[in-house]
Amino acid sequence: MSVRTVATTPFSDQKPGTSGLRKKVPVFQKPHYLENFVQSIFDSIAAPAGSTLTVGGDGRYYNREAIQIILKMAAANGFGRVLVGLGGILSTPAASCVIRKYQTFGGIVLSASHNPGGPDGDFGIKYNIGNGGPAPEKVTEAIFARSKAINEYRILETADVSLDVIGESRLGDMTVQVIDPVADYADLMESLFDFSSIRGLLAGGFRLKFDAMHAVTGPYAREIIEKRLGAPAGSVMNSVPLPDFGNGHPDPNLTYAHELVEIVYGDHAPDFGAASDGDGDRNMILGKGFFVTPSDSLAVLAANATLAPGYKSGLAGIARSMPTSAAADRVAQALGIPCYETPTGWKFFGNLMDAGKVTLCGEESFGTGSDHVREKDGLWAVLFWLNVVAARKQSVEAIVREHWAKFGRNVYSRHDYEGIPTEAANGVMKHLHDSFASLTGSQLGSYKVLFCDDFSYTDPIDGSVSTGQGVRIGFTDGSRIVFRLSGTGTEGATIRIYLEAYEPDVGKHHLDAQVALAELIGIALQVSQLRDRTGRDAPTVIT
Ligand code: VG1
Ligand code: CO
Secondary structure: OOOEEEEEEOOOOOEEEEEEEEEHHHHHHHHHHHHHHHHHHHHHHHHOOEEEEEEEEOOOOOOOHHHHHHHHHHHHHHOOOOEEEEEEOHHHHHHHHHHHHHOOEEEEEOOOOOOOOOOEEEEEEEEOOOOOOOOOOHHHHHHHHHHHHOOOOEEEOOOOOOOOOEEEEEEEEEEEEEOOOOHHHHHHHHHOOOHHHHHHHHHHOOOOEEEEEOOOOHHHHHHHHHHHHHOOOOOOEEOOOOOOHOOOOOOOOOOOOOOHHHHOOOOOOOEEEEEOOOOOOOOEEEEEEEOOOOOOOHHHHOOOOOOHHHHHHOOOOOOEEEEOOOOOHHHHHHHHHOOEEEOOOOOHHHHHHHHOOOEEEEEEEOOEOOOOOOOOOOHHHHHHHHHHHHOOOOOOHHHHHHHHHHHHHHEEEEEEEEOOOOHHHHHHHHHHHHHHHHHOOOOEOOEEEEEEOOOOOEEEOOOOOOOOOEEEEOOOOOEEEEEEEOOOOOOOEEEEEEEEEEEEEEHOOOOOOHOOOOOHHHHHHHHHHHHHHHOOOOOEEOO
């Protein structure tokens, strides 16, 4: 068994996006492509010899092959031990849990999250630091810089390791420890939530349906929801992880989780519905015929946090990404705790959680989490909701409506225009920038523009500055429109338009968000010239 040093040349396109490096599978299969990026990680993080690494992925196509390459490269780069999930599987929050629990130096997570998988689908890789969270920008920038200069990588020449039996084996001087991917995570969930009261709720006839979307959360949900909480078999649907997610799009929203949505809006609907994404960090929460927006979900969980044992002493603070609605800000204000506004992407929450400044974090993109790990966590949010429902003995809809009656409703929607030619998308953003001066102070229908800017963030802990995080148009009544380009896609560009209006009047809380936001939607299209510039007349996905 010998270490081979392989000569290579840089690829110019290995810049990590919002959440790691994502490309089509055939790109990752190109000779040296994955190896270059992995070596760039190892060269940048400077782990001391003998360090332990965590490795796992969402089970998508190419997961196993990639893990074998990473293990052989870790051995050749001086790691002493790698913890890897059985079958190469670890959900993103479970990987974060393992990194923290076993204090490994860091972890490599293989996933393209909610993007489709399969031979022509997407693959992704990201590095998480020792706190269990996504690498901050200074680390991803160092990895990218290294990827542009790399001229060799190291890999052990040896046969593949078995990943299908729990236990240890040797790879050169390194130990490969295959671990149960579910146990540590399920134990952590049981330590945070009142499992006996959720068990009582389910035993009393409360019916739920969880859609794992043929992705990574299946085994986790079966263990927790069916085995530990006693929900009837079949409560977890699409629970076997498949390399191509059953040809689906494992994105838990009203468009892509339509199988679940039809059940929850149909006859004999269950009381509660939920879904998670490819790598298990996103969540969608539904009541009987009722959709909870992720922004509202964060606010409701914050307002009810002390009902869950893990949060009974209260919250230190809340953080939300900039495009997420300000519903959580109102709760923070009522609780007398700080609320932070960060750029899009979970990596910006890590410092705030490490410093003890925030307990709950959330994004409008179906991401909610807390300082129990350093990733957003799909099943955690589902269990939190079940805990709240069990304690309040009310339906999901009643809980949300009562919340709106107390705090007012931040009516919210996001419109995505996917697969747009990059030049046209850049043209829309440039046009918006060029319009800042003329828009400011102008009257658009019944709205008056208070400010326009491009969001930038200074991290309060380490002082790092992140600019260009999204164009904001704020109106005098607190409504706003935000435009951003996606940083996770692999085809063309995606423009996201985020729309928010505040409605204190309970008499209008029943209105559909698209109806309530109709005028703002029209203004967004007008000021961005989106239709003319992209030729599109409707969004691809509305959430
Ligand atoms: C999207 C979401 C963002 C989320 C990111 C990763 O990014 O908008 O809120 O953090 O996906 O989620 P973008 O740049 O495409 O808007 V996941 O579930 O991929 O880890
Ligand atoms: Co995800």
